Amino acid sequence: MKITPKITPIYQTSVFKFEDLNELELYFGEPGSRYLYSRNGNPNSDELAEAVNKLEGGAGAIATGSGMAAIFAAIMACCQAGDHVLCAADIYGGSSALLNAELTRLGISATYVPFEQLEALQSFVQPTTRLLLCETISNPLLRVADLRRVAEECHRHGLKLVVDNTFATPLLTRPLALGADISLHSVTKYIAGHSDVTAGAVVATDPAIIARLKQIGVFYGLTLSPMESWLAVRGLKTLRLRVREHSHNALAIAQFLNNHPAVKEVYYPGLTSHPQHQLAAEQGNGLYGGMLSFKLTDETAAVNNFMQRVKRFPFAPSLAGVDSSISYPLGTSHRSLTPAQQEELGITVGLIRVSVGIEPVEELIADLEQALA
Ligand SMILES: Cc1ncc(COP(=O)(O)O)c(C=O)c1O
Known part of the structure; x- marks a missing residue:
């Protein structure tokens, strides 16, 4: 009897079995063909990442253990010690706390840009500036960034634009289509939608950034569990x-x-x-x-x-x-x-x-x- 569930089952397993060494080599030879270990990849987290990627119109995505993990992964995908980031002053307090309290310790410094100056970055940019982080609709005062113009300004200075699209959702705005390089979510919020999941997602267009995101997810252990992924996928359908x-x-x-x-x-x-x-x-x-x-x-x-x-x-x-x-x-x-x-x-x-x-x-x-x- 062939059992074909309509909905992806929850692969509630931390690890996957191999028949022998040949099968193990297949895993390493054909990316995406098999699963090894749930921190590296799991059908449920991949399903969530792909669903958010599709909605955002990206070229690849990762699911993360929280929105904070998504912000961290996005910044780490573009920066290393000695780099500098710009951040909209109107931003979720957790994002600025991450920059101020933790990323500075890794040698990544931040400057805050007042909302009115997001389209005029000249005076904020340093030789080591790599990106600007902003929100489509800001938390908590609902200021709306003109993403097309902000993206143009970022690219004029050789910066990546990283957009936290949590408040807007891709139903309102797709930052990548407006020129952003990375769009991310606290999936905890609208994507999952029922106040019962803590999760995040990061979507990008550049294959090199996507590869970095995947490696950061695995090496820092930011990836999402099967159950949380499954709940988020279910929420996302509505x-x-x-x-x-x-x-x-x-x-x-x-x-x-x-x-x-x-x-x-x-x-x-x-x-x-x-x-x-x-x-x-x-x-x-x-x-x-x-x-x-x-x-x-x-x-x-x-x-x-x-x-x-x-x-x-x-x-x-x-x-x-x-x-x-x-x-x-x-x-x-x-x-x-x-x-x-x-x-x-x-x-x-x-x-x-x-x-x-x-x-x-x-x-x-x-x-x-x-x-x-
Ligand atoms: C706009 C925004 N981004 C990111 C986060 C962080 O998400 P999480 O709590 O899932 O880590 C939040 C949390 O409130 C948020 O409001």
């Missing part, structure tokens, strides 16, 4: 549906918050008042994603009061699950910044980040309404 619904709900909530007297400011690229609204509309395929931030008055008591009253938005410092949640950048994702850096970026006491889920939006708005009352 990405298209989810992102549409997340975006639809987020726009309605952003409009509601924008008209609420207790709300000082709303950050959402779908609002016509957003400074990059036009760019977001063009670059985002008509969708603006499920993330938004808003400001209450800058008082801890006001934030706590809101958090305690709101029922459908638990305070859970992650994002992009099918269920809504809120987070607090000052105390979580951007905690490692200095108070001056937080202030400069606009990450203040009253700033709340919302991950809008796919629940009925009228229920979400009713909940926000009672919490803000």
Whole structure:
């Protein structure tokens, strides 16, 4: 009896068997023909890498144990000791913590580029600068980078452009098609989508970079387990549906918050008042994603009061699950910044980040309404 499952089974094994030495040599002779050891490769992690690669329009990808592992792998694929990187100042706090606390110890230094200067890098570039890291839509203030122009500027200076596409997803934006060299994800977020997986992925176009990524994944042990890969692949199958619904709900909530007297400011690229609204509309395929931030008055008591009253938005410092949640950048994702850096970026006491889920939006708005009352 031939058993042919419709779905790839979970290859929950750390190692694969060989018949004899001839078969072992086949493994080394024909790349991709067999599996040896799950840290080196596993059908489930390969399936995830290939699925993300296809969505992003890349030439190859790796799946990693987290989004942080993806960022680390991408930087290490382009840099070595003595090199310098540029990083958008508006970036996930974990990315800047990795650069500041760890990569400097390996001899890779970083300079931060204010959002307004991402298209004018001249004064930041050094002879050893190798790349610029930025986000398509920034965490937590939802600033939208003009990737085509940023890529042109990077290439003018001989730099690679590495884009963290976590907030946007390839449903909105495919950075590689706009000129980026590497696109990466915290798969933990929209790609997996159900708040039950920690994973990452890195996609590239240049075969030399892809080969480096694969080696870094294996040698540093950044690769992803079969079970996590399988869950992420399952989540990814509904990405298209989810992102549409997340975006639809987020726009309605952003409009509601924008008209609420207790709300000082709303950050959402779908609002016509957003400074990059036009760019977001063009670059985002008509969708603006499920993330938004808003400001209450800058008082801890006001934030706590809101958090305690709101029922459908638990305070859970992650994002992009099918269920809504809120987070607090000052105390979580951007905690490692200095108070001056937080202030400069606009990450203040009253700033709340919302991950809008796919629940009925009228229920979400009713909940926000009672919490803000
Ligand atoms: C934009 C962005 N990139 C990367 C990461 C890191 O991903 P992970 O937590 O999967 O390591 C996060 C986490 O919040 C993020 O928001």
